[in-house]
Amino acid sequence: MLPDNERHHQWVARDEEVVWHGFTQMATFAANSPLVVHRGEGRYVFDTEDRRYLDAISSLWVVTLGHCVPELNDALTRQASRIAHSTLLGNGCDATVLLAEALAEVVPVDRPRFLFASDGASAVEQALKIAYQSWRNRGVTGRTLFAALEGAYHGDTFGALSVGDSGFYSEAFAPLKFPVVRGRNYSDLARVVSENADRLAGVIVEPLVQAAAGMACHESSGLLEVAAACRAASVPLIVDEVATGFGRTGSLFACNEAGVRPDIACLGKAMTGGYLPMSATAVTSSLADTFLGPDLSAQTLYHGHSFSGNALCAAVALRHLDLLSEWNVLANVKERSVQLAEGLDRIARGRPVVSEVRSKGLFAAVELDTAAVGDPLLARKVCSRAVEHGVVLRSIGPAVTTVPMLTSTYDEIDRIVWTIAECIDEVGRG
Ligand SMILES: Cc1ncc(COP(=O)(O)O)c(C=O)c1O
Incomplete structure (x- = not known):
């Protein structure tokens, strides 16, 4: 759970006072569970309260081997x-x-x-x-x-x-x-x-x-x-x-x-x-x-x-x-890609709200039928919920996306898949 913690809220307030975030509606910035990151280690980032999050979007597809290598x-x-x-x-x-x-x-x-x-x-x-x-x-x-x-x-x-x-x-x-x-x-x-x-x-x-x-x-x-x-x-x-x-x-x-x-x-x-x-x-x-x-x-x-x-x-x-x-990194990418694609298929099974899953290597998307549910912010809510589970995902329109690091382990991919499935279910339950 994201602790309702005074220091975190102070950092978010200081941030929105002076920083204009790209591709972000600043009026709702604070409502979308933003992290204020202080440091990184391997596939994880740590916020100002030293809480740890799996960076499952590789800081917008840039990080390959890990943070602070x-x-x-x-x-x-x-x-x-x-x-x-x-x-x-x-x-x-x-x-x-x-x-x-x-x-x-x-x-x-x-x-x-x-x-x-x-x-x-x-x-x-x-x-x-x-x-x-x-x-x-x-x-x-x-x-x-x-x-x-x-x-x-x-x-x-x-x-x-x-x-x-x-x-x-x-x-x-x-x-x-x-x-x-x-x-x-x-x-x-x-x-x-x-x-x-x-x-x-x-x-x-x-x-x-x-x-x-x-x-x-x-x-x-x-x-x-x-x-x-x-x-x-x-x-x-x-x-x-x-x-x-x-x-x-x-x-x-x-x-x-x-x-x-x-x-x-x-x-x-x-x-x-x-x-x-x-x-x-x-x-x-x-x-x-x-x-x-x-x-x-x-x-x-x-x-x-x-x-x-x-x-x-x-x-x-x-x-x-x-x-x-x-480090023979590409061999790991190939193995983890197969694992991720299989995991996405499992997410789609038995969840009518998932309209399509797509992946290529370690780029992946789970598209949600936001029209059927009548909630254009559904994917966004799933990503906010994932932060509470300690995983950073990103929504693109109706899709929940993950772009894991190239050095990701079996357990980390498993955790990403599990978190996406769990958060879709939790948000669906309201
Ligand atoms: C295919 C492609 N080209 C160009 C860009 C722009 O890169 P930058 O954000 O570093 O300007 C992006 C960013 O996502 C991209 O995906």
């Missing part, structure tokens, strides 16, 4: 003792070179060059600008159109918002979004690409899982169709691996599973194991070469962020990449 702490402090940050605008930094060399070995992009940033949305903005300007640099004008999926989510800055299709979340900004043609699914998108081949600057997709759409899952064969259509139309394919990258689907990158090698890949979220904000746009050398020209010429990509390639982020990201293979 000694090896990552060590990489961070060693780099901090050398230098924390040195700009990449016109200069280099050895920590960033080492990371880029290691990433080049594993990303599904041919001879990649990496433009670093801090958030997923920035990696997407960079990808869109690179795709567009590469045409201009080759003397081709008029290609101002992008193609994307229905239900797509690529972040909240304007370019990312434009290629995104997040319903009422982005409705307020509709007049400011640039036009995008959409496919209902991968096959339909392949058709849209062929039909608009002469107008497209690029095509952007989330590979295999549209996580923000409530863990909508897609087949590899469809992604291959999109890639083939892009190749046939000579249009750059941008794959947004911000959510899927670094192991959550059971492959290091979802593209690997489908055997797709895009022209551009966007990386983010789990890049530093959830430690620090780092993202990157990986671009094939053939596309990157279209930007080569005289100094200060218009061929240049005039885009960069202050903390691009930050040395602390780079050192942690490099150690994280090593640990993923040293």
Whole structure:
């Protein structure tokens, strides 16, 4: 039970007085059982009263190995003792070179060059600008159109918002979004690409899982169709691996599973194991070469962020990449994914309020029939109840979602499944 405890309420009150939480209605912030986290250890976070909660959403899909991992702490402090940050605008930094060399070995992009940033949305903005300007640099004008999926989510800055299709979340900004043609699914998108081949600057997709759409899952064969259509139309394919990258689907990158090698890949979220904000746009050398020209010429990509390639982020990201293979983390993801999918099936059985369960790797959703129950806040209430059981889940519309850490144990997955089932039943009983 969440103790009705004065200190906790004080922290929540102080928080809402000065902090504006993203994607959160601040008028109801306090009513949705918010945690005020003080520290983390492994798969758990601890609040200001040192109560322990299983972080079953990996702090919004970013944490991979755990909170406060000694090896990552060590990489961070060693780099901090050398230098924390040195700009990449016109200069280099050895920590960033080492990371880029290691990433080049594993990303599904041919001879990649990496433009670093801090958030997923920035990696997407960079990808869109690179795709567009590469045409201009080759003397081709008029290609101002992008193609994307229905239900797509690529972040909240304007370019990312434009290629995104997040319903009422982005409705307020509709007049400011640039036009995008959409496919209902991968096959339909392949058709849209062929039909608009002469107008497209690029095509952007989330590979295999549209996580923000409530863990909508897609087949590899469809992604291959999109890639083939892009190749046939000579249009750059941008794959947004911000959510899927670094192991959550059971492959290091979802593209690997489908055997797709895009022209551009966007990386983010789990890049530093959830430690620090780092993202990157990986671009094939053939596309990157279209930007080569005289100094200060218009061929240049005039885009960069202050903390691009930050040395602390780079050192942690490099150690994280090593640990993923040293600890054979992907093998655990595969085993725990099967266990999670079987658990979700058990939740669905005998509970008419569960309309569908979906999962891909360690992305999972239990969709509730909120219309039948007449309560649009049902999934939210289930997640609030889970906090009382010491488990952090997150609702996306009518879906209760969980995105466990890649190092999760059998017992932890079992506990997540049990908690979702129990909370659905408890909320149903009122
Ligand atoms: C596929 C995808 N792209 C981009 C983003 C945006 O990343 P960020 O929140 O780091 O800007 C997200 C965030 O959920 C995402 O799921």
